[in-house]
Amino acid sequence: MGLLRIYNTMSGKKEEFIPLENNRVRMYVCGVTVYDLCHVGHARSAVVFDSISRYLRFRNYDVTFVKNFTDIDDKIINRAAEEGRSWDEVAKHYTDEYYEDMTRLGVATPDKEPRATAHIAGMIDMIGKLMDAGYAYETEDGVYYEVGKFDGYGMLSKRDLDSMEAGARVEIDLKKRSHFDFALWKRSKEGEPWWDSPWGNGRPGWHIECSVMSLAHLGETFDIHGGGADLIFPHHENEIAQSCAATGKTFAKYWIHNGFITIDKEKMSKSLGNFFTIRDILKEFDPEVLRLFLLSTHYRSPIEFSRESLRQTEPSLDRVYATVLRTDDFLKAFKENLAPSKDDADFGIIAASFKDKFIEAMNDDFNTAAAVATIFDTIRELNRYLDKKPSSQESKALVEKTIADIKECAGVLNIFTKTPQDWYLSLLEAHKPGITASDIEALIEKRRQARQLKDWKLADEIRKSLDSKGIALEDKEDGTRWKVKV
RNA sequence: GGCGGCGUACCCAAGCGGCAAGGGGGAGGUCUGCAAAACCUUUAUGCGCCGGUUCAAAUCCGGCCGCCGCCUCCA
Numbered sequence: 001m002g003l004l005r006i007y008n009t010m011s012g013k014k015e016e017f018i019p020l021e022n023n024r025v026r027m028y029v030c031g032v033t034v035y036d037l038c039h040v041g042h043a044r045s046a047v048v049f050d051s052i053s054r055y056l057r058f059r060n061y062d063v064t065f066v067k068n069f070t071d072i073d074d075k076i077i078n079r080a081a082e083e084g085r086s087w088d089e090v091a092k093h094y095t096d097e098y099y100e101d102m103t104r105l106g107v108a109t110p111d112k113e114p115r116a117t118a119h120i121a122g123m124i125d126m127i128g129k130l131m132d133a134g135y136a137y138e139t140e141d142g143v144y145y146e147v148g149k150f151d152g153y154g155m156l157s158k159r160d161l162d163s164m165e166a167g168a169r170v171e172i173d174l175k176k177r178s179h180f181d182f183a184l185w186k187r188s189k190e191g192e193p194w195w196d197s198p199w200g201n202g203r204p205g206w207h208i209e210c211s212v213m214s215l216a217h218l219g220e221t222f223d224i225h226g227g228g229a230d231l232i233f234p235h236h237e238n239e240i241a242q243s244c245a246a247t248g249k250t251f252a253k254y255w256i257h258n259g260f261i262t263i264d265k266e267k268m269s270k271s272l273g274n275f276f277t278i279r280d281i282l283k284e285f286d287p288e289v290l291r292l293f294l295l296s297t298h299y300r301s302p303i304e305f306s307r308e309s310l311r312q313t314e315p316s317l318d319r320v321y322a323t324v325l326r327t328d329d330f331l332k333a334f335k336e337n338l339a340p341s342k343d344d345a346d347f348g349i350i351a352a353s354f355k356d357k358f359i360e361a362m363n364d365d366f367n368t369a370a371a372v373a374t375i376f377d378t379i380r381e382l383n384r385y386l387d388k389k390p391s392s393q394e395s396k397a398l399v400e401k402t403i404a405d406i407k408e409c410a411g412v413l414n415i416f417t418k419t420p421q422d423w424y425l426s427l428l429e430a431h432k433p434g435i436t437a438s439d440i441e442a443l444i445e446k447r448r449q450a451r452q453l454k455d456w457k458l459a460d461e462i463r464k465s466l467d468s469k470g471i472a473l474e475d476k477e478d479g480t481r482w483k484v485k486v
Numbered sequence: 487g488g489c490g491g492c493g494u495a496c497c498c499a500a501g502c503g504g505c506a507a508g509g510g511g512g513a514g515g516u517c518u519g520c521a522a523a524a525c526c527u528u529u530a531u532g533c534g535c536c537g538g539u540u541c542a543a544a545u546c547c548g549g550c551c552g553c554c555g556c557c558u559c560c561a
Contacts, residue, residue: 163488309497312497456519472521
């Protein structure tokens with residue numbers, strides 16, 4: 001499989017990936033706060049880490065993948081007030097919505113999906129340790145972490161407290177010893193949800209949950225910690241401060257951060273209001289289109305999002321499905337009648353090298369864009385081979401093996417997973433051409449009869465009328481196929 | 487102000503020291519009743535600009551221009 005190299009935010013370099021423990025990989029990724037529908041920025045993070053975990057498994061690592069839900073937070077409380085229901089109903093509702101989006105996007109459920117509110121006891125325990133060790137202090141608002149006490153503060157985000165103080169944009173909270181001290185425990189105000197603690201009734205600060213849940217499920221030190229690049233500071237920096245101070249151990253070995261989705265070059269975000277929900281986009285596009293679009297750019301680079309770009313992605317998928325269909329036809333009609341030829345040998349060499357090239361691309365810091373290109377290279381070579389109408393005893397096995405390899409590698413990215421038939425039906429759904437599959441079939445039959453009578457005029461009229469609706473016909477030896485034009 | 491990143495063809499996008507991947511689009515061709523699909527040829531002597539290092543630079547170094555992110559909640 002070769003060496004896997006991963007860009008580590010901590011070192012700022014690509015490093016050889018060596019798990020802490022033999023073949024086992026433990027990874028923790030920061031999930032979502034369940035207070036609203038997810039947008040495509042969330043989709044990117046989910047798809048990227050889903051593909052990374054799939055690739056690690058493809059490499060035969062024994063992966064434990066943990067992704068949390070933040071189910072208590074100011075935004076949830078505010079949302080609950082707006083919607084006139086309890087905070088936990090809001091959290092439950094948007095967790096369900098999240099699962100619906102992830103299922104459609106082909107994002108596998110992680111091994112563990114802890115919720116913050118299920119780990120309050122662990123948080124109280126860790127906060128107590130931090131208090132005892134002198135890293136935390138109490139104010140009238142709650143308990144704070146004193147960042148100045150932690151030597152390594154800023155090691156991940158490469159910044160030091162002094163220079164940050166100079167650029168601080170927020171008014172100083174006089175109750176805190178430093179502007180950058182952050183809440184471990186917030187005392188609850190009237191009407192807010194609360195849990196009992198040695199520091200009074202309250203709720204956890206945001207950062208403590210990840211330190212506690214990763215500890216509970218993965219141990220003091222684990223292999224990979226991931227999330228969006230906007231979490232580097234302060235969230236991940238604070239997690240490091242908490243965990244290292246509490247355990248005295250290294251927290252995570254490799255830090256992986258995905259880049260943002262932008263709209264008109266600006267980061268997509270709730271606060272700017274320039275976002276598209278996953279829900280809305282999937283009304284217009286097959287989920288694999290969004291998934292391939294997200295994986296066609298390296299995970300650390302920004303992606304400029306637009307419907308136009310998604311439209312450009314559709315033909316890529318279509319090309320693969322057309323080849324899968326063609327291969328199905330080839331295998332069905334296969335009759336062996338020639339001795340092996342040079343064509344078989346030539347294609348055999350190309351086909352045999354595909355998987356290695358795919359792996360090589362993925363080994364280079366999960367370069368999915370380059371990996372996808374190896375699939376397209378192989379698709380072209382396969383088409384070229386099929387054009388030669390191979391019929392030797394070897395050709396059938398060769399074609400079957402190639403398609404199997406393509407599907408296996410595409411499975412790592414979880415794309416090209418449908419049958420061609422389902423792909424065309426999905427496009428019909430997404431493009432809404434105003435005609436049903438059975439209507440199309442009926443017109444194809446009418447045209448078949450016309451063609452039999454060599455009534456080319458009528459045949460062409462039927463095709464033209466379908467074409468104007470966005471449906472293309474392809475005449476094959478054994479009949480006519482339809483497809484949605486992309 | 488501090489820190490980080492980006493600028494590759496008409497569009498998207500890999501490459502990060504040794505002849506500029508891949509997808510879309512355009513042009514021409516093969517195939518076809520005509521098409522479509524597929525395949526072939528073609529489409530950047532060029533990688534924001536200017537210098538430097540090197541036998542060799544899109545890749546390394548320096549300067550400049552433009553854009554973005556983080557420093558506040560954020561995937």
